[in-house]
Amino acid sequence: MLSGAGGANCQMCTATFQQIHDISIVQNGFPINRTIRDARDVFDEVDEEVFLSLPTNQRFNLTHKPISEKDIISASPLHAYLRTFSWFLLLICHLQYGAIQQWSPTSPIILGARKFITSLIEEKLSISIDTPSVQGGTTTTGNVVRRCFTRSDDTVEDFLYWVLTVVPQETHQVATTIFNNLSAILRLYNSNRKVDTEGLDNVCRETYESILINFSWAHVTPTLHKLLAHAPQIIADHNDGFGLEDLSEEGLESCNKLVWQYRERLSRKFSFEDNVKDVFVRLISQSDPILASFRNITKNDSEPDLSELKSCQDILVKSLIMNTL
Numbered sequence: 001m002l003s004g005a006g007g008a009n010c011q012m013c014t015a016t017f018q019q020i021h022d023i024s025i026v027q028n029g030f031p032i033n034r035t036i037r038d039a040r041d042v043f044d045e046v047d048e049e050v051f052l053s054l055p056t057n058q059r060f061n062l063t064h065k066p067i068s069e070k071d072i073i074s075a076s077p078l079h080a081y082l083r084t085f086s087w088f089l090l091l092i093c094h095l096q097y098g099a100i101q102q103w104s105p106t107s108p109i110i111l112g113a114r115k116f117i118t119s120l121i122e123e124k125l126s127i128s129i130d131t132p133s134v135q136g137g138t139t140t141t142g143n144v145v146r147r148c149f150t151r152s153d154d155t156v157e158d159f160l161y162w163v164l165t166v167v168p169q170e171t172h173q174v175a176t177t178i179f180n181n182l183s184a185i186l187r188l189y190n191s192n193r194k195v196d197t198e199g200l201d202n203v204c205r206e207t208y209e210s211i212l213i214n215f216s217w218a219h220v221t222p223t224l225h226k227l228l229a230h231a232p233q234i235i236a237d238h239n240d241g242f243g244l245e246d247l248s249e250e251g252l253e254s255c256n257k258l259v260w261q262y263r264e265r266l267s268r269k270f271s272f273e274d275n276v277k278d279v280f281v282r283l284i285s286q287s288d289p290i291l292a293s294f295r296n297i298t299k300n301d302s303e304p305d306l307s308e309l310k311s312c313q314d315i316l317v318k319s320l321i322m323n324t325l
C-alpha cells in the first residue's frame, strides 16, 4: 500500500521473477532502483487506466499510486532471519523428497517432508519448529532460528548435521556451504559491527549463484532475494556500513505477544477504553526502570562472539568485520 508496488517481487528493485532467477543478471548485481518518487511521477504523468492495463512487467509491477511520499528501505533484519530459515528448511524438504521437478512448497508431499524433518529436530535437539505458540504466532522465533543457524562443535547438537541425514549424500557439501554462508550473512546483517560490504557482496553473490546453479528448480523467495541481492547496499548506503542491529523489529514483535496476553487475560473487558487503558498501564510497567531492576535479565548479546573461532562460519564472519578502532 505504501509503495504502490503490490505485484512486485522486490520492493527494492524492479527485477521480475524471471530476472531474479537469471544467473547473468545475478552476476551483474541488482542495484536498488525502485523509488517512491519515480512511482508517483509515473502515476502523475500518464493516464492511470491506460497504465494499469499494461502487462505487469511493463509497469514495474505497480498496482496503484503509492500512499507514501517518502522512500522506505524496509530492512527487516529479524524477518530476514525467520524467512531465510524457512526457505532453507523448504530446500531440505525438496531434497528429502528426491524426485524434484519444481518448487512446490504447499504440495502435500513437501508439507509431509517438512513435518517429518521438524519432528526429527524436536526429537534430537528438543527444538520446536512451526508449532503454534500459546503466546501467539509459532514457535519459530528469532531465538530458535539463531540457535539452528549456529553450528555446534558437538555434531549431535548441530541442526545442520541432523537435517542433512535425511537428504542425498551428494547434496551435503553444497547445502553445507549455502547454510554456512546464509548464516554468516545474517549474523553480519543483524550485528552492530562495521562490515566489509564489498566482501559481503562477494559472499552474497556466490551464494545466490550457487543456489541457481545447484538447485535450478528452487525459487529464490522475495526475502532471500532481498538479503542476497540488496543487503550489502542497504548496509553500505543506508546504515553507514554497519550491521542493522539497531533497526531490528525484534523489540516491536515481542511486544505483540504481551499486547495479546494483556488484552485477553490482564485487562478489564467492560469497555474498549478500559481495556486499552489497562494494556497501556501493563506495557508501561514492563519498561519501568525500577520494576526492571528487580528482574533477573541475562543479556542476549547479538554481537557475534568471535573470541573463539569455532567453525568456518565464525571465520567467514570475522573476515567480513572491519576493525573500527
Ligand SMILES: [Zn+2]
Binding pocket: 010, 011, 012, 013, 014, 015, 030, 225, 226, 229, 230
Ligand atoms: Zn531486488
